[in-house]
Amino acid sequence: MNNTTFKYLRPISPVKACELKDKYGESSRFWAGGTDLLLQWKEDVVCLDYCIDLSFIPDLDYIRKDSDAVSIGALTRVASIETSSELNHSLSIIREAAGELATPQIRNTATIGGNICRAAPSADMAPPLLVLDAEMKFVSASGERWVAMDAFFLDLNQTALEENELLAEIKVPIPPVETASCFLKIGRTVIDIAIVNMAARMTMDDRGILTDVRIAFGAVAPTPLRIKAAEEILLGTDVSTIDDTLVGKVSNKVGDEIKPITDVRGTAEYRREISRVLTKRAIENIIQTLQGRLNS
Amino acid sequence: MAKNNSKIPLSVVGKSLPIKDAREKVTGSLKYAIDHKVPDMAYGKILRSPHAHARIKGIDCTRAEALPGVFGVVTYKDAPDLIWEAHWHNYRGHILDDRARFVGDEVAAVAAVDEDIAKQAVKLIEVDYEILPDVFDPEDALKPDAPQVIAEGNAREPFIVSWGDVDEGIKASDIVAEGSMNFESQHYAPIGRNACIAEWSGDRVTMWSSSQTPSECRDGIAMGLGVPLSKVRVISMPSGCSQGMWWSNNFQLVTVLLAKKVRRPVKIELDQRECFATVKRRHLERSRGRIGCSKDGSLVSIEVDHIFDNGGYGFKDDPGYLCADMWGKSLNGRFAVQGVSTNLVTAGCMRGVGDVTLGAFLERLLDMAAIKLEMDPLEFRLKNHIRAGDPLQQLYNTELAEDYQIPPECKDKWPQLFHLSCEALHECLTKGAELFGWKEKWKGWGKPLAVEGQKRRAVGVGTGTHCCGTEEDGGTSAIVRVHSDGSVSLSCSMGRHGQGSETTQAQIVAEALGISPDQIDVEAGDTEVCPWSHGSVASNTAYRAGFTTKSASMDARYQILEIAARHYIKGEPEQLDIKDGIIFHKEHPEQNMPLAEFMSTHQPDTLAPPVIIGRPTERMPPTITLARQFAAHFAEVEVDTETGQIKLLNYLATQDSGTMLNPKVLENQVSGGAIIGSGFALVEGMVFDEKTGEVLNPNFLDYKVLRAPDFPTQFETLFCESYDPVGPYGAKGAGESPIAASIPAIAQAVYNAIGTWLDVPMTPERVLRGLGKI
Numbered sequence A: 001m002n003n004t005t006f007k008y009l010r011p012i013s014p015v016k017a018c019e020l021k022d023k024y025g026e027s028s029r030f031w032a033g034g035t036d037l038l039l040q041w042k043e044d045v046v047c048l049d050y051c052i053d054l055s056f057i058p059d060l061d062y063i064r065k066d067s068d069a070v071s072i073g074a075l076t077r078v079a080s081i082e083t084s085s086e087l088n089h090s091l092s093i094i095r096e097a098a099g100e101l102a103t104p105q106i107r108n109t110a111t112i113g114g115n116i117c118r119a120a121p122s123a124d125m126a127p128p129l130l131v132l133d134a135e136m137k138f139v140s141a142s143g144e145r146w147v148a149m150d151a152f153f154l155d156l157n158q159t160a161l162e163e164n165e166l167l168a169e170i171k172v173p174i175p176p177v178e179t180a181s182c183f184l185k186i187g188r189t190v191i192d193i194a195i196v197n198m199a200a201r202m203t204m205d206d207r208g209i210l211t212d213v214r215i216a217f218g219a220v221a222p223t224p225l226r227i228k229a230a231e232e233i234l235l236g237t238d239v240s241t242i243d244d245t246l247v248g249k250v251s252n253k254v255g256d257e258i259k260p261i262t263d264v265r266g267t268a269e270y271r272r273e274i275s276r277v278l279t280k281r282a283i284e285n286i287i288q289t290l291q292g293r294l295n296s
Numbered sequence B: 001m002a003k004n005n006s007k008i009p010l011s012v013v014g015k016s017l018p019i020k021d022a023r024e025k026v027t028g029s030l031k032y033a034i035d036h037k038v039p040d041m042a043y044g045k046i047l048r049s050p051h052a053h054a055r056i057k058g059i060d061c062t063r064a065e066a067l068p069g070v071f072g073v074v075t076y077k078d079a080p081d082l083i084w085e086a087h088w089h090n091y092r093g094h095i096l097d098d099r100a101r102f103v104g105d106e107v108a109a110v111a112a113v114d115e116d117i118a119k120q121a122v123k124l125i126e127v128d129y130e131i132l133p134d135v136f137d138p139e140d141a142l143k144p145d146a147p148q149v150i151a152e153g154n155a156r157e158p159f160i161v162s163w164g165d166v167d168e169g170i171k172a173s174d175i176v177a178e179g180s181m182n183f184e185s186q187h188y189a190p191i192g193r194n195a196c197i198a199e200w201s202g203d204r205v206t207m208w209s210s211s212q213t214p215s216e217c218r219d220g221i222a223m224g225l226g227v228p229l230s231k232v233r234v235i236s237m238p239s240g241c242s243q244g245m246w247w248s249n250n251f252q253l254v255t256v257l258l259a260k261k262v263r264r265p266v267k268i269e270l271d272q273r274e275c276f277a278t279v280k281r282r283h284l285e286r287s288r289g290r291i292g293c294s295k296d297g298s299l300v301s302i303e304v305d306h307i308f309d310n311g312g313y314g315f316k317d318d319p320g321y322l323c324a325d326m327w328g329k330s331l332n333g334r335f336a337v338q339g340v341s342t343n344l345v346t347a348g349c350m351r352g353v354g355d356v357t358l359g360a361f362l363e364r365l366l367d368m369a370a371i372k373l374e375m376d377p378l379e380f381r382l383k384n385h386i387r388a389g390d391p392l393q394q395l396y397n398t399e400l401a402e403d404y405q406i407p408p409e410c411k412d413k414w415p416q417l418f419h420l421s422c423e424a425l426h427e428c429l430t431k432g433a434e435l436f437g438w439k440e441k442w443k444g445w446g447k448p449l450a451v452e453g454q455k456r457r458a459v460g461v462g463t464g465t466h467c468c469g470t471e472e473d474g475g476t477s478a479i480v481r482v483h484s485d486g487s488v489s490l491s492c493s494m495g496r497h498g499q500g501s502e503t504t505q506a507q508i509v510a511e512a513l514g515i516s517p518d519q520i521d522v523e524a525g526d527t528e529v530c531p532w533s534h535g536s537v538a539s540n541t542a543y544r545a546g547f548t549t550k551s552a553s554m555d556a557r558y559q560i561l562e563i564a565a566r567h568y569i570k571g572e573p574e575q576l577d578i579k580d581g582i583i584f585h586k587e588h589p590e591q592n593m594p595l596a597e598f599m600s601t602h603q604p605d606t607l608a609p610p611v612i613i614g615r616p617t618e619r620m621p622p623t624i625t626l627a628r629q630f631a632a633h634f635a636e637v638e639v640d641t642e643t644g645q646i647k648l649l650n651y652l653a654t655q656d657s658g659t660m661l662n663p664k665v666l667e668n669q670v671s672g673g674a675i676i677g678s679g680f681a682l683v684e685g686m687v688f689d690e691k692t693g694e695v696l697n698p699n700f701l702d703y704k705v706l707r708a709p710d711f712p713t714q715f716e717t718l719f720c721e722s723y724d725p726v727g728p729y730g731a732k733g734a735g736e737s738p739i740a741a742s743i744p745a746i747a748q749a750v751y752n753a754i755g756t757w758l759d760v761p762m763t764p765e766r767v768l769r770g771l772g773k774i
Helices: A014-027 A037-042 A078-082 A089-099 A112-117 A126-131 A228-234 A244-257 A268-295 B022-027 B062-066 B115-124 B166-172 B214-225 B250-262 B272-277 B358-373 B377-384 B425-436 B501-513 B541-567 B595-601 B663-682 B742-754 B764-770
Strands: A007-009 A028-031 A050-053 A063-065 A069-073 A135-140 A143-148 A153-155 A166-173 A179-186 A196-204 A210-218 B042-048 B054-060 B070-074 B106-112 B126-131 B159-163 B175-183 B195-201 B204-210 B232-237 B266-269 B285-293 B299-311 B332-341 B450-452 B455-467 B479-482 B488-491 B520-523 B576-579 B582-585 B592-594 B612-614 B628-640 B646-656 B715-719
Touching (some): A014 A028, A014 A050, A014 A135, A078 A089, A078 A112, A089 A126, A089 A179, A126 A210, A244 A268, B042 B115, B042 B250, B062 B070, B106 B115, B166 B285, B166 B332, B195 B250, B214 B232, B214 B250, B250 B266, B299 B358, B358 B377, B358 B742, B377 B455, B425 B628, B425 B715, B455 B742, B488 B541, B501 B541, B541 B576, B541 B595, B582 B595, B628 B663, B628 B742, B646 B742, B663 B715, B663 B742, B742 B764
Parallel strands (some): B204 B232, B646 B715
Antiparallel strands (some): A063 A069, A069 A166, A135 A143, A135 A166, A179 A196, A196 A210, B159 B332, B195 B204, B195 B266, B285 B299, B450 B455, B479 B488, B479 B612, B582 B592
16 A cells, blocks of 8 residues: 655755665655656555655756757757757657647656656657667666667566666767658547657668668567567668568568557557657668669 | 516516626636645646456556655545445446546645656556456446446436327327437547645645535545545635536545645646546437327427436436426326446536437427327427426326425425426527518428528428526525615625626525625635525526525525614505615614614614524425426527538527526626537547547647637527516526537438438538438
8 A cells, every 4th residue: 555645855865866776775765746646656666665756866857969969958948959959850759759748748758767767568769779789877886887779678668777767868869861760650639648659760871772771660579679570571672672562561570570559548559559650651761762862 | 486477577687787797707817726826725636447348456656755855645545445426327336446447547746846846756656457358338338247337336326207008009099200329429528627625724624726626525535535525615716617517526636635645735737638537528319219199290299319428427316307297298208318338537527417319309290290190290299299288297207296296384385395386488589480480481391491502491490498506415505685875785605706606696695685796796716605505507597596595595584674663664565666776664764874873873682683694484395396497599500411510500599597686797698508409419529449438639729619700690589578476586507508408400401401400419420421421
C-alpha cells in the first residue's frame, strides 16, 4: 500500500540528487515534469516515499548547438523543444515528435528526460532519438558515462540507468547534409498516446547510395526499438532504384520483427498492419526528398 | 393557445443574451460541488468491490475503525432494508446490500478527518467474499442458466410496440433489406468530477451535490433512507457538462447514510476512475431488423429487435426511443426492445438515450433500402419522415394512449394528442442540402466524392429526433416572485450543467412580465425553494419548464394588473400591460406606473402580499404526445484506406427546436451534440476486461473524446424554426436530437467512401476489418 504523503527533497546539483537516490533507493523517485509520475503515484503504480525534485538544479534545461551535435539538457521542457530553431533539417523530427506529445499544457511541464526515462513503449521522443543515434549522458555521485540511445531501453519501463544514476543530457549528432528523416504517429484522436509511432532516417552518399539507414518504432514492443533487419534491406541500395517491391519487403520485415500487444488503444493486429503502412509512407517520404536532392 | 400559431413580436425571447454564469465560469470563480465545504466536515471514501459478482459473507471493520482519525464506517448492515429507484429506472437497489454486482460496486464507506486517512482506513476493512458466477454479455445474460444479477431476474419485460402486420408488410414490399448494428458503451466523460456533502441536523438532512435533477434527487434520498420528503433538502450545485450522468447517484445516498452514522457532515468526492467506472454509462446495445419498401420508395414495413444492457443496477425496460415515430409513415411496424442486467457497471440514460443507437440503426435500414432503390438518401428521407399532423405511431400504440386523453375543459385549448404538433425537418433537410452543396457532393451510393491515393472522400446525411420532455414520474412546476423593488426571482428545479437554462428561463420571465432580464435571478437547485420538477432531463427545460415558467409569470402579471387596475390605473386588468418595467393602459398610455413604484407602493392585503407570487395556472398537455425536436446533419469525411483513420472535413448541423429562445445557447447545444455524437461515431467506447468486466479506460488518457483539433474547422449550424403551440413562444427541446444525427450522417459517408457498413464506434481498426485488410 502506498503512503498518502511523501517526503519532498530538493537537491541543487545532479551529484546531490544522485546521493539522495543512493540513500533512499527504490522508495525514491526523481521528479522532472511530474506529469506522469503524479498520476502513477495516485494510481499506486509507483512507490514514492521520497520525491527528489530535480526542477531546482540549474543548467539542465538547454538546447545548445555546436559544429557536430545538438545537446539537450534532460530537464528541457517538451514545449521548448517543439519551438527550438536549433533543431532543424533532419533533426526537425525531434521537434515534430515534441509537437505531437500530449497537450500544450503537458508539453509546458513535461521534460524530454522524463519522457525517455519513464521508458514507456509509446514515448514519442524515443523514435527520433533512436534514428538520430543520440547519446545519453548519465551522471552519478561517482562520475559520468555515456550510453548510446540504442542501448538505453532494456525492457518495459526499464533503462540502462543504474539506481543511483541520473540522465543529464541527450546529445544528438548532426547528420551529414544528404540526410532525410521522417516522424509519423497514429493515435485515436489528435491528442493521444501513440497506437504506433515511428521515425526513419536515411543518409546517402553523393552517388545516391544509402550509407546509413535507421528505422525505429514505438508502442509495438516492450520498448521503443530499432528494426535493424528492416534497415539492412535498404542499406547500400541506390535511392533511384527503390521501388514498391523493395518498400513492400522492408514493410513486411517490420511487420515480422515487431511484437505488438493488444490494449485499450488498439489490437496487435491493427498495430502490425499500420506499422507496415507507416514504414512504407516514411520510406516513400524520405526517398522522395533524397531523390529530389540528387536531381537538383 | 393551440389555435394561435401566429408569431407575436418579442422583445427578449430570441436574443442571444450571454449565459448568466459566463463571467464566473471563465474566471474560475463558479463553485461546483467539489469546491463546497461546510464547517466540521469529515471526508469519506468508498470501499469498492474487486469482484464482478460476489456475496459478502463477512465484513470486519475493526481495524479501520481503530485507525486514529476515523469517525466511523458504514456497511450494508447500517443500510435500511429499502430499495430506492432513480429517475427512469436508472438505478434500482439498496443503498448498500450484501452483494457486489460489478467491479467497483459500493461495499462500505469510511469517514475520517481527512481523505488520506479515509483512504487508508478503506484498505483496512476486511471483507470475506463468496465469489458468484458472473455474466457480462447481454445476450448471455438472457439465457435460462445465466447467473442472476438482481433479485428481479436479469430480463426486463420486453417492450414491444407494433402496428399493422410486419410479415404481411414484408410480403407486400417490392424491396426488402436486412441488417444489424452493434454499439459499444459510450461514457458521459464528465469534464468535472462530482462530490456530495451531507449534513444532518436532528432528523433533517441537507445534501449538496451537482445534479440535473434536484427534486428527484431529494425523492431518492427520502426513498432510500425511509424518511419523509419534508426532512430532505437538496441543494444542487453547478456541474460540468453532465449529459445525463449526474442525476441521483447512489454515492450520494452512501454519503447521506455515512453522515448520519458518524453524526457530522461528510463529503465524498469521486476521483476520475470512480467517475468513469462506478456511476453509470450509456447501455451496450445491439440492433437487428428488416425493412420493406414499395418501388416508389414508400415505407411498407419496419421491424426491429433491440437488446440493451442495464449493467448492475439499471432497471430500464425501454431505452426511450422516439425514432420509431419519425418513420411512422411505414404502414406496418414492430419494435421489440429488451433490457437485461449484467455484471458491468450500471448503465442508464445518456443524452439522446435510445435515439442515438436505435435511431442510428433505423437510419441504416433506411439507407440499405435506398441503396436497393438507387434513391438519394436525402430524397428518401424527405419522402418518408414524419410531418406536422402525422400520427405518432410508436406512442399511440402503447398503453399511454389510454392514459393521455384530452380532458373536456381542455378540448378547445389543446392540440390533437398523438399527432406531431409542428416540424421543420423538411426545411432542415432541403435548406441544409443547399448550404452543404449536397447536389454537387452526392455521387451515388458507395461512390466517393474524390479519391486521392489511398484516401477517399465522401458525404452522408442523417437525421435525429428526441422528445421535448416527458410526463413520467410527475409534472413540472415553477414559482415566480416579484419583489418590492420590481425585481423577480424564478425558482425552477433544473440544475445547472452548462445547458444555459437559467438564462433562457429568465428570458421567458422577462418576456412575459415585460421587464428587463437583468432584474431576474434564477434559483435552479434548492429543493426548499423550487417546486418539484423533472429537472433538466429528456430535453425538458426549454419546453416543459418553459411552459410552466411562462404560466407562473403570466399569473404574477395578472395579479399585478388586477391590483393596478383596482387601485392605480383606471380600467380592467385586460386593458393594462407591462413593458420595459412600466405598467400602462393600452389605450391611454399616459396612465402608467413603473412596476418598481407599484410594488413598493401598494398596500398589502390578504389577497396581495408585498411579494407577488406567481404559480402555474394552466394545465400542460402531455408533451410526449405531441412535440418532437429534429436534427439533420451533413458530414464530409476522408477515409484513409491504409490506416483506417476517418477524418471529418466538413460538418453542417441543422436543427428544428421551434422558436429560438436564445440562439447562442441553442448553438451551444447543437454544436456540443454534434461533437459528442461524432465522438461516439468515431472513437468513444468503454473497454471492459473480458474476465472481470472491470472498466479498462477509466480516464481521459485511455477514454478518448473529440477535442478541438479533431473536429473540422468547417463547421456550421443552421436553424429552421417551426412554431409549437404548447412550448413557450413556440419553443421546443434542443439538447438531444443533435447528438442523434451524427452517427447516421458519418456512417453513411463512410459507406460511400469504402462501401461497407461498420459498428459503432467506427474505429480505424473496424475500417480495416471492413476492408478485409486485417
